[in-house]
Amino acid sequence: MTSVTWFKLVTVAGLLVGQILCKRQYIEMTHEIHDRVVTYPGMPKFNFTNLERGDKRGFWVEYNKFQLSEHAGTHIDAPIHFNQHGRYLHEVPLDNLVGPGVIVDITHRAKRDRRAEVNVEDILRWEDTHGKIPKGSFVIMKSGWFRKYPDTTQIFGVDVNRFPSTDFRFPGISPAAAQWLIDHREINGVGGDTPSPDRGGGSHMRTHLIILGANKVILENVANLDKVPPSGATIYALPINLHRGSGGPLRIFATLNDGEDFDYSGSGRSLPLTGATLFCVLFVKLMY
CATH class of the missing domain: 1.10.287 (Helix Hairpins)
Structure with a gap:
């Protein structure tokens, strides 16, 4: 030869x-939008109406209309949601919607305590294992709640039609942890697999106020966190470009970094x- x-x-x-x-490799992190989409009690229900479906024009045509709360299902909170002077959704820069994934797992603790929280010690333990949280990261709580979706009774811990929100029982991110991230790390935002980063039944939306008050974003009802590694993925959190939106439906996915370059250094150069x-x-x- x-x-x-x-x-x-x-x-x-x-x-x-x-x-x-x-x-x-691509990992879907978005729950589908359908008539069981999870919303906070009192929010408008999802409505989907077919306007045309068929071939009566001599070729196939199908289109629909739908109505959906900004804050339903897998969605993003823009800073204006809890920050009078914060950015609207259309004002959030694109580079604030892409970044390294930092998945903080409190699943075992959440099984014992439905109101467990990510605390500063959890974040420091993550850094002990994986290194300092990279600039532009999304710090995402993994509690196992994504597996309960879309069962609202399982998610909120009560029958949402009978009990006030003070009785809700689901995990969150502690205000102390949120403040530590804002003070000590340059993150793009936080997220989790629950309807709110504030644990059910407490904290008076303090985590919301801290994160959105710093002009960061919040990602809620994130799916499939069992498929995303604790570190090494890149998160793409892409909402609709809704003018003056306080939030909106989110298509969020992760790429595993085989072949993915991301600038962790802030230098503007891609690092393999x-x-x-x-x-x-x-x-x-x-x-x-």
Whole structure:
């Protein structure tokens, strides 16, 4: 076999390996919007109306209209939601909607205490394992509540049609932890798999006030957190561009960083995150 043939075989094999190693993985983190979409009691119900469906024009046409609260299902809170001088949704910069994922897992504690909270010690333990929280991160609580969706009684811990909000029982992020993140780390926002970062039945929306008061965003009712690693993913939290919105429906997903470059340094330069990325670059350089 000639050296040229060997070269071709090695090249093809290397490209195949590179494709496997460098393939970006996507993780859906959004609950579907349907007639059981979770909202706080008192919010408007989801309404979906078909306007046309069929081929009576000689070709297929289908379109609909829907009505939905800004703060329903998987959604984003813009700063204006609890901050009179904060940004509206259309004013949130795009680079505030993409960043490293910091998944803080309190699932075991939340099984014992439905009103468990992420505290400063949880954040410090995360950093002991994974390093300092990167600039522009989303710090997201994983409590296991995403598995209860869309059962409102399971999510809120009570029959929402019979009990006041002071009786709600679901986990959250403590105001002390929220304040520590604002004071000590440059985050894009916080989130969680519950209807609010404020635990059910307490804190008088203090976590909301701290995070939104600092012009950061909040991501609520986040899905599939069992599929997102504690660190190393990039979060894309992409809402509709609603003018003067206080929030809105969110399509949030994560990429696992095979082939993903993200500027953690703040320098404006893309830094490769994985050995797979480096392998792909080196292979191409060696072959060509």
